[in-house]
Amino acid sequence: MIVLKTAKELKLMRAAGRISQRALRLAGEAVEPGVTTKEIDAIVRKYIEGQGAAPSFLGYGGFPASACISVNNVVIHGIPSEKRVLKQGDIVSIDVGAYFNGFHGDNAWTFPCGDISEDAQRLLKTTEEALFEGIKAAKSGARIGDIGNAVQQYVELRSYSVVRDFVGHGVGAKLHEDPKVPNYGAPGKGALLRPGMAIAIEPMVNMGSHNVRVLKDKWTTVTADGKLSAHFEHTLAITPDGPVILTLPD
Numbered sequence: 001m002i003v004l005k006t007a008k009e010l011k012l013m014r015a016a017g018r019i020s021q022r023a024l025r026l027a028g029e030a031v032e033p034g035v036t037t038k039e040i041d042a043i044v045r046k047y048i049e050g051q052g053a054a055p056s057f058l059g060y061g062g063f064p065a066s067a068c069i070s071v072n073n074v075v076i077h078g079i080p081s082e083k084r085v086l087k088q089g090d091i092v093s094i095d096v097g098a099y100f101n102g103f104h105g106d107n108a109w110t111f112p113c114g115d116i117s118e119d120a121q122r123l124l125k126t127t128e129e130a131l132f133e134g135i136k137a138a139k140s141g142a143r144i145g146d147i148g149n150a151v152q153q154y155v156e157l158r159s160y161s162v163v164r165d166f167v168g169h170g171v172g173a174k175l176h177e178d179p180k181v182p183n184y185g186a187p188g189k190g191a192l193l194r195p196g197m198a199i200a201i202e203p204m205v206n207m208g209s210h211n212v213r214v215l216k217d218k219w220t221t222v223t224a225d226g227k228l229s230a231h232f233e234h235t236l237a238i239t240p241d242g243p244v245i246l247t248l249p250d
């Protein structure tokens with residue numbers, strides 16, 4: 001069931017989105033060689049809790065940390081660890097949500113650790129741009145399939161692949177609501193986009209094949225071929241005047 005939000009509720013979601021964005025930015029600023037992913041997680045938790053909010057992911061389905069931190073071939077759901085020391089050339093996907101005043105914000109970004117290869121730079125740029133192609137397609141009156149199609153076309157034209165096994169989602173009082181928002185699809189298909197909907201669009205783009213597998217810890221999701229993967233995400237509201245990104249700074 002798709003829950004539509006009132007203008008007042010979207011305002012509250014904007015506040016949660018702002019905290020999520022700031023936490024993500026602080027995490028990104030901490031990415032450098034020698035830092036552990038556990039240290040970055042601590043920065044995220046401290047900031048979110050300092051705002052009187054709660055990290056959306058902490059304890060979600062048993063997830064043991066406040067941020068998902070996924071390095072290189074890890075696609076999503078990487079568990080922060082003191083053993084994971086970042087090094088020059090890594091790409092670091094950080095996914096952060098904050099729960100504030102009854103609503104969640106959810107966003108993700110892939111940060112370079114020091115200088116990264118040109119191939120990796122191109123992957124990050126393409127994934128970020130694919131996110132904004134998806135956002136552009138999220139107009140009232142369009143359909144979920146229009147978003148997925150926009151992302152998929154953009155990515156596949158550049159010879160990368162979009163992950164199929166994990167998708168974007170509605171966001172609201174729950175972190176994951178209907179509808180599912182795949183990064184692939186056919187134009188004109190799927191649920192109608194209506195004012196009051198809030199969704200997270202989150203392309204996960206692989207340099208090689210789209211296949212992924214989940215490790216024994218039941219969280220860490222890696223590319224099946226061991227190649228790099230990037231992840232960018234915003235939460236946005238569908239409005240009569242077009243999509244409005246909720247996870248932006250002021």
Ligand code: MG
Binds near residue numbers: 106168169200202233
């Ligand atoms: Mg999400």
